[in-house]
Amino acid sequence: MFEGHVNAVQLVATYGTDDQRQTLDADLAAGSVYGVWNTEPNPGLEIRPDGDLRWVLGGAKSFATGAGHLDRILVTARNPEGLKQLVLVPIAGETERADNAGWQVRGMRGTCSGRFDFSGLVLGNDALIGGPGDYEREPRFSAGAWRFTAVQLGAIEALVRHLRDHLVQTGKGADPIQRARFATCLTETRSAGLWVRRAANLAETQAAEAIPFVLMTRGVVEEAGLKTMEAAARSVGTASFFAASRIDRITRDLGLYLRQPVPDQARDRAAAAWLEDDCWGDDRWW
Numbered sequence: 001m002f003e004g005h006v007n008a009v010q011l012v013a014t015y016g017t018d019d020q021r022q023t024l025d026a027d028l029a030a031g032s033v034y035g036v037w038n039t040e041p042n043p044g045l046e047i048r049p050d051g052d053l054r055w056v057l058g059g060a061k062s063f064a065t066g067a068g069h070l071d072r073i074l075v076t077a078r079n080p081e082g083l084k085q086l087v088l089v090p091i092a093g094e095t096e097r098a099d100n101a102g103w104q105v106r107g108m109r110g111t112c113s114g115r116f117d118f119s120g121l122v123l124g125n126d127a128l129i130g131g132p133g134d135y136e137r138e139p140r141f142s143a144g145a146w147r148f149t150a151v152q153l154g155a156i157e158a159l160v161r162h163l164r165d166h167l168v169q170t171g172k173g174a175d176p177i178q179r180a181r182f183a184t185c186l187t188e189t190r191s192a193g194l195w196v197r198r199a200a201n202l203a204e205t206q207a208a209e210a211i212p213f214v215l216m217t218r219g220v221v222e223e224a225g226l227k228t229m230e231a232a233a234r235s236v237g238t239a240s241f242f243a244a245s246r247i248d249r250i251t252r253d254l255g256l257y258l259r260q261p262v263p264d265q266a267r268d269r270a271a272a273a274w275l276e277d278d279c280w281g282d283d284r285w286w
């Protein structure tokens with residue numbers, strides 16, 4: 001939820017007009033919560049002109065995190081020319097448009113990431129943020145993925161803390177096999193943290209290497225998450241599968257949240273860029 005809020009705020013601050021930025025400031029001061037919904041079921045969301053200076057929305061969004069709970073949502077919608085346009089929609093109180101019945105997932109149920117139907121909502125010109133294509137404008141679009149890697153890292157670090165507590169409290173930490181497994185979790189997690197920190201830096205300073213670096217970071221963090229979840233299950237055993245266990249909750253949430261768009265293609269794009277040139281930044285090694 002917070003990652004989506006930050007993303008929306010950054011997009012409005014970057015592509016909005018002065019008036020739209022002022023409205024954003026006032027909203028944030030009042031405690032409004034924003035989000036971004038891009039993912040959609042076919043045929044997707046569209047905006048059509050509705051007389052002078054007005055637009056009408058048609059269609060729905062899926063994976064709509066916070067559906068029924070957010071105040072304003074930044075959506076991508078297809079304009080009459082077929083291009084992606086950012087539209088800021090006030091949705092506070094529009095609970096009947098949210099449908100979370102299908103959000104029957106193993107983890108992250110609390111995010112209410114169901115479906116939201118925008119059909120028939122009418123908006124003024126001031127709802128359009130930036131121009132067509134701004135949402136996917138690079139490097140902001142691909143490099144912005146560093147934010148979800150940070151969220152994933154937070155869950156992985158929490159998992160390592162719970163695993164450590166378990167090993168200390170049960171005395172299992174005296175066992176060299178348990179220690180070896182714990183060492184793997186530590187190095188995976190700390191190494192992933194280094195990648196995420198640098199990815200954040202490169203992305204937020206719009207450095208040339210930001211995109212391949214963030215794409216590679218996605219895979220590094222995914223691997224760290226998968227290895228740590230597996231290690232926690234093996235070290236703690238069945239106790240980690242009970243609903244009351246924090247390890248169970250984190251594993252269910254993280255397991256789903258690791259599933260971000262086109263992971264294989266992200267890693268492949270990163271590897272191709274690294275074949276061309278070292279993308280680490282200043283301290284190059286070739």
Ligand SMILES: Cc1cc2nc3c(=O)[nH]c(=O)nc-3n(C[C@H](O)[C@H](O)[C@H](O)COP(=O)(O)OP(=O)(O)OC[C@H]3O[C@@H](n4cnc5c(N)ncnc54)[C@H](O)[C@@H]3O)c2cc1C
Pocket residue numbers: 004035036037038039062063064065108111113256257259260261262263264265
């Ligand atoms: C809890 C949660 C909250 C979310 N909240 C939001 C939100 O608020 N707003 C929003 O816009 N979205 C949201 N999403 C959606 C998210 O951004 C992604 O769209 C979604 O997670 C994609 O997952 P997927 O596994 O279906 O992806 P996919 O990209 O379909 O990946 C599945 C697999 O298919 C492979 N694959 C994909 N395309 C191809 C291809 N052409 N050829 C070969 N292989 C391919 C991938 O590499 C991967 O192995 C959320 C998702 C989750 C899980």
